[in-house]
Amino acid sequence: GRYDIKLFQTFFQLHGKTFDYKIPLSTVLRLFILPHKDSRQMFFVVSLDPPIKQGQTRYHFLVFLFAPEEETTVELPFTDEELKEKFEGKLTKEMSGPTYEVMGKVMKAVVNRKITVPGGFI
Structure with a gap:
């Protein structure tokens, strides 16, 4: 859906x-950015443990x-000092670009996990 x-x-x-x-951010295990084979869409994947449940399905x-x-384009609600302190300068106050990249950068900094991308993908 x-x-x-947020x-x-x-x-x-x-x-x-x-x-x-x-x-909870502590349940995020891994982050991935994956291209669809037709290059018409990009997937941003978040791996969770424990998984979320909806009814009986995990x-x-x-x-x-x-x-x-x-x-x-996103504007983060932090001062430049807070960004340096909390995220070691990994984020800037205003970020713009492809949505999947911006989301990836923000999630990477907030959950402190690397993003896995396919090797040799152009």
């Missing part, structure tokens, strides 16, 4: 039409789908 994403210091929130999730992976040409 479609979800709005990122907080200790969790991120997914808000959809039917379900809302509060996912979801170990969240897959976010982005069009590669979809651009975004």
Whole structure:
């Protein structure tokens, strides 16, 4: 489904039409950016342990789908000093570019995990 994403210091929130999730950042194991083989979409994948549950179903992976040409600009609600302190300068106050890249950079800095990308992918 479609979800709005809000990122907080200790969790991120997914808000959809039917379900809302509060996912602790400590449950994020790995991050991936993967291209679809037709190059018309990019996947940003978040691996979770423990997984989130919806009814009896457990979801170990969240897959976010982005069009590669979809651009975004975000302004982070921090001072330059806070950005240096909390994120060791990995983030800037205003970030723009392809949505999947911006989301990747922010998630990488906040959860302090590396992003895995396919090798030799151009």
